[in-house]
Amino acid sequence: VPGQLKSAVVGATGYAGFELARLLLRHPRLAPPLFFSRDTAERDTDLGKVFPHLSGNASHKLLPLSPEELERHQLDLLFFATPHELSREWIPKAVARGVRVVDLSGAWRLKEAAHRKIYGFDESDGCAAKLAEAAVYGLPELHRDRVHDAQLVANPGCYATSVILALAPLVRAGLVASDSGIVCDCKSGVSGAGKQPTPRTHFVEVAENLSVYSAFGHRHTGEILEQVGLDENQLTFTPHLLPIARGILSTIYLRLNKPVEPGEIEQCLRDSYSGCAWVRVFPPPQLPQIQYCARTNFCDLGFNLSPAGTRLVLVSCLDNLMKGAAGQAVQNMNVMYGWGEQEGLN
Ligand SMILES: NC(=O)c1ccc[n+]([C@@H]2O[C@H](COP(=O)([O-])OP(=O)(O)OC[C@H]3O[C@@H](n4cnc5c(N)ncnc54)[C@H](OP(=O)(O)O)[C@@H]3O)[C@@H](O)[C@H]2O)c1
Numbered sequence: 279v280p281g282q283l284k285s286a287v288v289g290a291t292g293y294a295g296f297e298l299a300r301l302l303l304r305h306p307r308l309a310p311p312l313f314f315s316r317d318t319a320e321r322d323t324d325l326g327k328v329f330p331h332l333s334g335n336a337s338h339k340l341l342p343l344s345p346e347e348l349e350r351h352q353l354d355l356l357f358f359a360t361p362h363e364l365s366r367e368w369i370p371k372a373v374a375r376g377v378r379v380v381d382l383s384g385a386w387r388l389k390e391a392a393h394r395k396i397y398g399f400d401e402s403d404g405c406a407a408k409l410a411e412a413a414v415y416g417l418p419e420l421h422r423d424r425v426h427d428a429q430l431v432a433n434p435g436c437y438a439t440s441v442i443l444a445l446a447p448l449v450r451a452g453l454v455a456s457d458s459g460i461v462c463d464c465k466s467g468v469s470g471a472g473k474q475p476t477p478r479t480h481f482v483e484v485a486e487n488l489s490v491y492s493a494f495g496h497r498h499t500g501e502i503l504e505q506v507g508l509d510e511n512q513l514t515f516t517p518h519l520l521p522i523a524r525g526i527l528s529t530i531y532l533r534l535n536k537p538v539e540p541g542e543i544e545q546c547l548r549d550s551y552s553g554c555a556w557v558r559v560f561p562p563p564q565l566p567q568i569q570y571c572a573r574t575n576f577c578d579l580g581f582n583l584s585p586a587g588t589r590l591v592l593v594s595c596l597d598n599l600m601k602g603a604a605g606q607a608v609q610n611m612n613v614m615y616g617w618g619e620q621e622g623l624n
Contacts, residue, residue: 282307282308282309283307283308283309283354283355283615284308284309284312284351284352284353284354284355285302285308285309285311285312285353285354285355285356285357285611286311286312286313286314286341286348286351286353286355286356286357287299287302287311287312287313287314287356287357287359288314288315288343288356288357288358288359288360288364288368289314289315289358289359289360289364289382290313290314290315290325290340290359291315291325291328291329291340291473292359292360292472292473293469293472293473293599294359294382294472294599294603294604295313295357295359295360295604296325296328296329296331296332297599297600297603297604297605298357298359298382298603298604298607298608299311299313299325299329299332299338300331300332300604301604301605301608301622301623302357302608302622303332303338304622305608305621305622306621306622307615307617307621307622308622310336312341312351312353313325313338313339313340313341314340314341314342314343314347314348315340315341315342315343316343316364317342317343323339323340324337324338324339324340325338325339325340326338328340343368345371348371348372348375348377349375353377354377354378355377355378355379355380355611355614356372356377356378356379356380357379357380357381357382357607357611358379358380358381358382358383359382359383359603359604359607360382360383361383362383362384362385362397363385364383365381365383365385365386366385366399366406369381369385369386369409369430370405370406370409373409373429373430378428378429378430378431378614379429379430379431380416380431380433380607380610380611380614381413381430381431381432381433382433382603382604382607384397384432384435384497384498384501385397385399385432386409386410386413386430386432387413387415387432387434387435387438387500387501388410388500388501388504389410389411389504390500390504392500393499393500393501393503393504394410394500396495396497396500397497409430412429412430413428413430413431413432414427414428414430414431414432415432415434415501415504415505416428416431416432416433416434416606416607416610417434417439417442417443417505417606418554418606418609418610418613418619419443419550419551419554419556419557420442420446420505422613425610425613425614426613426614426616428614431610431614433603433606433607433610434501434505434606435497435498435501435602436466436470436498436526436596436598436602436603437464437466437470437496437498437502437515437517437526437528437602438498438501438502438505439577439596439601439602439606440464440526440527440528440577440594440595440596440602441462441464441498441502441506441515441528441530441594442501442502442505442506443551443557443577443579443594444528444530444579444592444593444594445460445462445502445506445530445532445592446505446506446550447546447547447549447550447551448532448543448546448547448590448592449506449507449508450507450550451546452535453534453535453538453542453543453546454532454533454534454535455532455533455534455535456508456512456513457512458532458533459512459513459514459532459533460508460512460513460514460530460531460532461513461514461516461530461531461532462502462513462514462515462516462528462529462530463516463518463528463529463530463531464515464516464517464518464526464527464528464529465488465517465518465519465520465526465527465528466517466518466519466520466525466526466598467520467522467523467524467525467526467568467598468484468519468520468521468522468523469523469524469598469599470524470526470598470602471519478491478519479519484519484521485521486521487519487521488518488519488520488521489518489519490516490517490518491517491518491519492517493516493517494514496515496517498515498517499513499515502515522568524572524573524597524598524599525568525569525571525572525595525596525597525598526568526594526595526596526597526598526602527566527567527568527593527594527595528593528594528595529591529592529593530590530591530592530593530594531589531590531591532589532590532592533588533589533590534587534588534589534590536588537586537587537588538583538587538588539583539587540562540581540583540587543562543581543583543590544559544561544562544581547559547579547581551579554619555619555620556575556576556577556601556605556609556619556620556623557576557577557578557579558571558576558577558578558579559579559580560578560579560580562580562581562582562583563582564580565580565581565582565593566578566579566580566593566594566595567595568595568597570595571595571596571597571600571601572597573597573600574597574600574601574605575597575600575601575605575606575608575609575623576596576597576601577594577595577596577601578594578595578596579592579593579594580592580593581593605623608622608623609623
C-alpha cells in the first residue's frame with residue numbers, strides 16, 4: 279500500500295524479536311514487515327514455525343541476512359533485536375545506506391568511553407565512534423524531540439528504563455541526596471537473558487529460587503549513570519533473577535535533601551510524565567507490581583515516604599520484553615514518524 283512504511287526485524291527468532299514481530303504485524307501504519315535471520319537451521323523457514331503464536335493464513339518467511347537482501351527490499355526502517363556484536367557490525371552499513379534504525383542492543387547507548395569498556399568495543403573504529411555520538415538514547419519520555427529526528431535510535435536496556443524513569447525526575451528536581459548513596463535493587467524474569475539457556479538460566483537453577491548476579495558489574499549501570507546524571511560512587515545497582523518468565527520490579531532506596539511531603543514527590547513525578555501515555559504514577563501508598571503491567575508497554579511508578587519525609591522507597595515495574603525492549607522500540611518508531619505514541623501498542 280503506497281504510503282505505508284517498509285520495516286524489517288533482524289533477530290526476529292529471539293525473544294525480543296518475536297515480541298517486536300507480533301507488534302509490527304498488527305501496526306496500522308506498516309506494510310507487512312520482513313524478518314531477517316542469520317544462516318542458521320531456522321533460516322528459510324517461516325517465523326510461524328519458530329513461534330507458532332504467529333501461525334495463521336499469512337506466511338512470514340525468514341530472509342537471509344545479507345547486504346544484497348537488505349538493499350533489495352528498499353527498507354525505510356530496520357529494527358535490530360540481536361546481540362550487540364552483530365549490531366555493531368551491521369548497523370553502520372544500514373545507516374550508510376540512509377535506512378533509519380532502532381537497535382535493541384547495547385551497541386550504541388553509551389556516550390562515555392569509560393562506560394563502554396564493559397562491552398569491549400573496538401574504540402579505534404572512528405566510524406563506530408561517530409555513530410555512537412550521533413545515536414539518540416531512545417527513551418521517548420526524556421528525549422522525544424531528538425528521537426523524532428534520529429537516524430539511529432539506541433533503545434534503552436530493560437533494567438535501565440525502569441530505574442531511569444523512576445529516578446531522573448527526582449534527581450533533576452534536586453530532591454535527592456545523591457552523595458548519601460542510591461540503591462537500586464532490581465529483579466527480572468528470565469526472558470531478560472534471551473532465548474539461549476545457560477547454566478545460570480536453566481529451569482532447575484531458576485525455579486523456586488532468587489539469586490543475585492553481576493553486582494557492581496552489570497552493563498546497564500553506565501546507561502543509568504549517564505541518563506540520570508550521577509557518578510558511580512552515588513549509585514549501587516544490583517540485579518536479581520526472578521523465577522518468572524517476564525517482568526521487572528526495581529526497588530530504589532534513597533535519601534532526600536530536605537524533609538518533604540508525599541504530595542511533593544507525587545507532583546514531581548506527575549509533572550514529569552504529564553502527556554506520557556506509557557508511564558503511570560500510582561498514588562501512595564499504592565505500589566506497582568509486575569502483574570499490573572505484564573504484557574503491556576506501561577512503566578508503573580510508585581513510592582512510599584518515611585514518616586520524617588527524608589527517606590524514600592521508589593518502586594518501578596515494567597515488562598522487560600515490552601517497555602523494556604520491543605514495546606519501547608515501537609513507541610520510538612511512532613515518535614520517529616510523528617505518529618501517536620500509543621499506535622500499535624494497545
Ligand atoms: N530479552 C530482553 O528482555 C531484552 C530487553 C532489552 C534489550 N534486549 C536486547 O535485545 C537484543 C536481543 O535480545 P533477546 O533477549 O531477544 O536475545 P535472543 O533471544 O538470544 O535472540 C537474539 C537473536 O539474535 C540473532 N543473533 C544474531 N547473532 C547472534 C549470535 N551471535 N548469537 C545469538 N543470536 C544471534 C538470533 O536470530 P537469528 O538466529 O534468527 O539470526 C537470535 O534469535 C539483545 O541485544 C538484548 O540485550 C533484550
